[in-house]
Structure formats: C-alpha cells, structure tokens
Amino acid sequence: AQSVTQPDIHITVSEGASLELRCNYSYGATPYLFWYVQSPGQGLQLLLKYFSGDTLVQGIKGFEAEFKRSQSSFNLRKPSVHWSDAAEYFCAVDRRGSGTYKYIFGTGTRLKVLA
C-alpha cells in the first residue's frame, strides 16, 4: 500500500542546533515529494519539493531536503534552527504517476525549539 511515514511525532532542539526530520515513503512509481510547514492555527505552506533532477533541493526559510531513492526517504534538514521554526511539518507524496493528484500525507512532526 502507498504510504508516507514520519517516525518522529515530536522533536525538540535548541535554537542554533541542526535539524533533521525524517520521511519515508512507499510508492511504486517515481514520486513527487513535498514538505509543508504548518504554524499554529494556520494553513499549510510549501517549504520545498522534489520531482526530478538534483536530489538535494533547497527551499524557503533555509530548509533543504535530500531524496534518496535507495532508502525511499526524503529527509528535511536545516543547519541552524531559529525559534520561529517551531511548527508542525508534513511530508507528502503526490501520486500523479498513478494518474491522480491525490496526495498522501505523513502524520506530521511537531518541532519545539528551546531558547
């Protein structure tokens, strides 16, 4: 079955520390992958995307992610976390390879940043 797994429900880091949020997917075709961020009480904002080409993609707010086909992973990273990064982060797979634009979302990782 197609699925997206975010194994970490909560992550706490200190401001200035590095961050890696994990995302693993199960999908037969070439995936289109996304990371979204959701601040409290807000909608989802696109951080970055991968659909082809360079497997290291850059996004907004200093985030990057690396697509590793062999590991079926698309982990999100940031070298130095800011207090404003505290939010919930969602990984998503676009199943357009199967002829639809239906996304599968992971269950999310809530990031807490310590001052």
Added chain:
Amino acid sequence: NAGVTQTPKFQVLKTGQSMTLQCAQDMNHEYMSWYRQDPGMGLRLIHYSVGAGITDQGEVPNGYNVSRSTTEDFPLRLLSAAPSQTSVYFCASTRRGSVDGYTFGSGTRLTVV
C-alpha cells in the same frame, strides 16, 4: 490577494445539523481537494475534483458530499453532522500539470457537540 479562501473559520454544530463549508480559489486551478486534519493522523483526503462537474471520493468520504459547478468553488456539505466529524478542514487547489504542489486555505475548525 490570490489564493484559496475558506469560510467560515470556526463553526460549532449540534449533532444532526447540516452545513456547508465554502471554498473558493481565484487562480483558475483545475484541481481542488478537501482534507480533514486530526491529531496524530495527518491530513486525510475527503473528496477531490479535477474540474467543473467532476468529483471523486478520497480516503474518508462518508458523511460528506461535494459538487463542483464552477472552476472557482468547491463546497463541502455535511448532511447530518456527527461528533466524529469534529476536525479542522482544509481546502486546497493546484493547476493541472503543476509541480508546485497544492495551495491550501487557512482552514475551518468545526466542532460537533
């Protein structure tokens, strides 16, 4: 501002009541979707549409109806609200062929008592 507009932002319903959550986009996007967000479950697809007059079910369609009479609007109807429908609802849209992902509305927080 261009984007996806959802109304209302908050709603409290009594069990058995009906209501419509409104969603409108002004980007001429063909694809629109409704998701519900529940703690620990991420976002789950309720219904989606690939264009005016065309809709299909997602993962959790029971208790919800949709229609798409225009490109701009994609309302979600709850015919007889149940406490299990207490959730945050998001509408999203994207252009056919786009690689930019969905644009999301700011959500409707619904409580059914």
